[in-house]
Amino acid sequence: MFKLIDFREIFTAGMILFAVIDIVGSIPIIIDLKRKTGHIESKKASIVAGIIMIVFLFLGKEILNLIGIDVNSFAVAGSFILFFLALEMILGISLYKDDQPETASIVPLAFPLIAGAGTMTSLVSLQAEYETINIIVAIVINIIFVYLVLRSSTKIEKFLGSQGINVVRKVFGVILLAIAVKLFAANIQNLFI
Template identity: 75%
Template sequence: MGFDIKEILTATMVLFAVIDIIGSIPIIIELRNKVGHIQSEKASIVAIIIMIAFLFVGESILKLIGIDVHSFAVAGSIVILFLALEMILGITLFKDEHPETASVVPLAFPLIAGAGTMTTLLSLKAEFETINIIIAIFINTIFVYLVLKSSKKIEQLIGKSGIDVIRKIFGIVLLAIAVKLFVSNIQGLFH
């Protein structure tokens, strides 16, 4: 099948919602205030390497431990469901440690390429062509880089209430995606 604009757009939106870089702006600003500087380039490059590497070897790692992609996608849809509920309801279900340095570790992993992103990549791989997912990863990484570079300007421009509204909208999109992933992959478990 190969290159498909619809798949690229869908995968880009799914990853955008899961990575939730807009919702992470308050954390990014807090990090910048603590350490003075954020290594945007380094964090973006490491995040893209982690995501693409997991896209290719994630399935092999699963096979090694005896888990098929459909099972992982169903589990992933449940994780995505909880991420969506966090965004919509404004609650914290996942506990994140607040790092002391703003470089690769807090930003590239787990903030950008965290467990939710990894789960989503394998869930997408069960449905979409790999090339389309890679393009979606690149699009998201460019956006992440731009947000990291201009987080202060964005905060001043849309304010806290604007960020909250965006998070809730993407939370609803993510919830719908979680339901779709669950339904399409739960059938694969029984065939």
């Protein structure tokens, strides 16, 4: 097993996951969810996201095939979720409604924000190129970083201030919208082949 560990693969897979998860870019969403629900369980959200990612790494293709969904359809569905989250950020509206949300730790934070369709699609793609053990290590490193960002969200909010958060929220809303469009465009054509 230790022969299979390749730090270059871990680094590359880790950077790909870091870019797709984009926890730094999600800070405005995290702060907004924290305001709506009162608190976020950082540990719970991180652990659940990590479990979802590792389970999907091993069973993703089989689960999708079992229910008759291909990876491209899954990615297109994920692009819609990202699209609506981006609209919330850019327009300052609330599309996700929950009468009495107790916590946002699982939905929408752990899934689909951290371990969403983009992340899962990336995991399936990484599996074709890298050893599974290296992808798992990359997932663990990313989840530790996610936990640290979630844990520090109050300090980050104080540092940025309300105006700073609004600016960052709009900017990352546009970036998230672009990611949603890219994910949609990259996968929609494969549905009609």
